[in-house]
Amino acid sequence: DERKIIAKAHDKYKKARAGIINTRHGQIHTPAFMPVGTKGTVKAMLPESVQTTGADIILGNTYHLMLQPGAKRVFKLGGLHKFMNWSKPLLTDSGGFQVMSLSKLRKITEEGVIFNSHIDGSKFMLSPESSTEIQYLLGSTITMAFDECTPYPSTYEQAKSSMELTSRWAKRSRKAFYSRDGYGQFGIIQGSIYNDLRLKSALDLIELDFEGYAIGGLAVGEGQELMFKVLDYAPDLLPINKPRYLMGVGKPADIIGAVQRGIDMFDCVIPTRSGRNGQAFTKYGVVNIRNSKYKEDNTPLEEDCLCPACKNYTKAYLHYLVKVKEILGAMLMTWHNLMYFQKLMLRIREYIAQGKDFDFIS
């Protein structure tokens, strides 16, 4: 009957939650989407423009910033907030994932990862201690533990030894963390797609009492189905009263599915990178603005969107800018996509607060 069906719907959403994380640099409304600002800038955006999209927090990368301009230099210049003129919360990834995906020639030892810079080949070492110190020098609001991001696919044995290394590194990261009011450090659980390894990883990290927990090792090519299979149980292994962060995710449908499974925080390069490549997220679906059907389309991407691209320009103009590779094209497309992702998060937060279903695929 009516009552049972509603109960069914709510049952599907019972893990979704909305909340506020209070930090030294301001509040984070969750579920939250973090625009990626890898090298101390959200590409093609002024920080004040990022702020107008509704973002409460952005992400930076230890790996890139330690190579250029260097963490000590950023510290001497007043820290990353001052350097990039962003006064709200900053989360920095710890570098392990980026070393494996970007650097040339690297060696993983118990101590840490030795690698050559992808810029000039010079030699560096990242360890739980050095990564944690770099993030302190940058002035991160939320510091990520130094983990080993287990590649996908991995055998059970590979995933087990990788997860155990991540647990030992998490302990050293936690010991190296200089805890201050309003700042926090998140542990990152690994274990690939093996539920017993995910459980062991969670138990090891819960002992270290982090301020929040990330689920690592997903969005690494496993596909949405397998990712959701892990997310059907992994968030529940983590403390219910602490933030849960799904690293590197994702498309709107991925975000919606992950929120329904109890995830609070997201980061992804999709809105910025695809914006620069001419893809606009709209309620009508993804618009590839380079398509010739837009060259005389005098309508905005979305008539009710408040971003500058939609308020002041047409698809024809955006089509032209992107085709001729004008910088303004990257700026307007990025701005629109970031606005779209923040509007999605706002609607999700509102629906959760009202106890309503939010299965809309934006």
Ligand SMILES: CNc1nc2cc3c(cc2[nH]1)N=C(N)NC3
């Ligand atoms: C884009 N996908 C993605 N999966 C990730 C997984 C991790 C990460 C970054 C990611 N990005 N950073 C870590 N420190 N560990 C796990």
Ligand SMILES: [Zn+2]
């Ligand atoms: Zn717009």
